[in-house]
Amino acid sequence: MTNLHTKMKHKIAQMEILGLAIVVVLMLVAAIFVIRFSVFKEPADYRKGFVSSELASNMINAFLKTTAQDCSQLTMTELLQDCAQAQSIRCRGETPACSYVQAAAGSIFEKTLNKWNMRYEFKAYVDMDRPLIRLGEACRAEKKSRIFPIPISGATMQAKLDICG
Amino acid sequence: MKKSQIQIGETIAVLFVFFILVAVGFIFYAMVIKGNIGSEQDEASQLRAIGIAQRAMFLPELQCSKDVITEETDCIDILKLKTAEVLMKQRQNEIYYYDMFEFSEINITQIYPQITGLDKSQWTIYSRKRQNSPKFITNIPVSLYDSITKTYRFGILSVETFSK
Numbered sequence: 001m002t003n004l005h006t007k008m009k010h011k012i013a014q015m016e017i018l019g020l021a022i023v024v025v026l027m028l029v030a031a032i033f034v035i036r037f038s039v040f041k042e043p044a045d046y047r048k049g050f051v052s053s054e055l056a057s058n059m060i061n062a063f064l065k066t067t068a069q070d071c072s073q074l075t076m077t078e079l080l081q082d083c084a085q086a087q088s089i090r091c092r093g094e095t096p097a098c099s100y101v102q103a104a105a106g107s108i109f110e111k112t113l114n115k116w117n118m119r120y121e122f123k124a125y126v127d128m129d130r131p132l133i134r135l136g137e138a139c140r141a142e143k144k145s146r147i148f149p150i151p152i153s154g155a156t157m158q159a160k161l162d163i164c165g
Numbered sequence: 166m167k168k169s170q171i172q173i174g175e176t177i178a179v180l181f182v183f184f185i186l187v188a189v190g191f192i193f194y195a196m197v198i199k200g201n202i203g204s205e206q207d208e209a210s211q212l213r214a215i216g217i218a219q220r221a222m223f224l225p226e227l228q229c230s231k232d233v234i235t236e237e238t239d240c241i242d243i244l245k246l247k248t249a250e251v252l253m254k255q256r257q258n259e260i261y262y263y264d265m266f267e268f269s270e271i272n273i274t275q276i277y278p279q280i281t282g283l284d285k286s287q288w289t290i291y292s293r294k295r296q297n298s299p300k301f302i303t304n305i306p307v308s309l310y311d312s313i314t315k316t317y318r319f320g321i322l323s324v325e326t327f328s329k
Contacts, residue, residue, distance in 0.1 A: 031193065044204070046211040051303060058239050058306040065240075065308045067316035069278035075317070104277065108319055111276050116304065 052144040052163045055118075060146050060161045063108060068100060076101055077150055083133070084126050084150075084157045102133045109135060119164035126157050139164035206328075213267070214301040214326035221271050221324050222305055226252065227290070229310045240308045241320065246273060250288050268295040268327040275309055277319040295327035302326075 064077045071079065071091035082089045083098040091100040105122060113120050113136075121138050125131040143162045150157040222239070226249040229240035253262050271291040280286035302325050309318040 034193075034197070041200075041204075044208070046208055047215055047301065047303065050215050054305055061239055062306045062308045062317075062319055065317045066277060066319045073316060107279075108277050112304070112306065112321060 048165075052165065056144045056146040056161050056163045059112070059163075060148050060159060063105065064148055064150075064159060066104075066108075068104060071100060076104065080124050080133075080150055080157060080159065081152050083124070084152050084155075098132055102135070105133065105135055113163070121162045121164075122160070124157065124159045126152070126155055128158075136162075138162075141165075210299070210326070210328040211301060214303060214324070217266055217269050217326050218303040218305060218324040220265055221291075221322060222307075224249075227273075229308075237308075239306075240310055240317075241273060241322070243309050243311050243318075244313075246288050246290070246309075250290050253290050262291055263293065266291050266293070268293050268298070268329070270294060270325040272323045272325075273307070273309070273320055274323065275318050275320045298327045298329075300325055300327045 064075065064080070066076050068074050068076060068079055068091060071089070074089065079089065079091070079097040079101045083096075083101060087096055087098065089097045091097065095103075101124070109120065109122065119137060119139065121136040122134070123131040124133040139162050141164070143164050145160065145162045148159045150159060225235070227241045227245055228235050229237055229242045252258060269291065270289065270293070273288045273290065275286040302323060305322040305324070307320050307322045309320040310316075311318065
């Protein structure tokens with residue numbers, strides 16, 4: 001009888017220890033979760049939205065307004081208009097307007113967006129499926145997009161810049 | 166050992182474990198609070214950086230204008246820029262511009278066309294740096310207008326803001 005009583009007491013003690021162990025394990029798991037999500041959380045970038053949207057609109061505005069070097073004081077917008085229509089302008093004597101704008105845009109984006117490790121896609125087109133100028137790669141996820149319409153005879157040309165992220 | 170002595174020992178052990186748990190909880194709570202304060206400070210610094218960048222973008226001392234009226238945004242007059250570079254560094258104007266730009270550095274760099282020879286391609290209009298302090302760099306593309314040749318160049322307005 002006494003033996004049975006002692007055995008019962010041991011069993012109850014073992015169950016209490018097991019209960020305590022489970023509580024400790026649960027508390028540890030909760031603590032790990034809290035540490036993971038509150039203490040070591042990634043710092044939020046509040047400037048990201050402002051920077052990408054300002055960057056996309058200012059970049060395309062400033063680029064289209066820029067005067068081409070050694071090309072009869074024409075702006076990039078005027079060169080794009082020629083690229084979409086007559087293709088009669090030759091910069092530095094031989095370079096067609098399309099190639100000139102592509103090279104100038106490439107040089108500017110190389111020194112800015114590429115240098116800052118920002119992915120982008122720049123397109124100038126009348127028909128979206130056949131762009132006259134294309135630089136960078138299409139964004140796969142979130143992007144800030146700016147479209148600048150350029151009037152040409154009988155249609156409208158679009159200059160579009162997407163900044164990824 | 167008497168039964169009462171054992172019970173006192175047990176109570177002391179329980180209290181010891183309890184206080185250790187309280188201490189661990191307090192340290193953990195302090196860490197969380199510290200993290201929250203850090204992220205709030207970071208948010209305030211980032212918002213201040215945006216404010217300073219916007220003030221620099223719309224600075225009348227630099228903006229292109231015609232007959233004293235601001236003609237277009239995102240445009241900097243190179244002639245004004247050369248004057249502002251000197252004006253903004255003058256001792257009597259220091260406090261006025263410090264109220265506006267706090268601890269920051271504002272640079273304007275010409276990107277296209279590429280400068281050759283002795284022409285200047287970078288202007289620092291304001292510089293008040295802070296050592297060993299985290300900084301945010303905001304780059305804004307702008308047009309640089311040359312009112313002599315009546316041409317536009319492509320430039321970058323770079324605002325480096327130092328946290329308090």
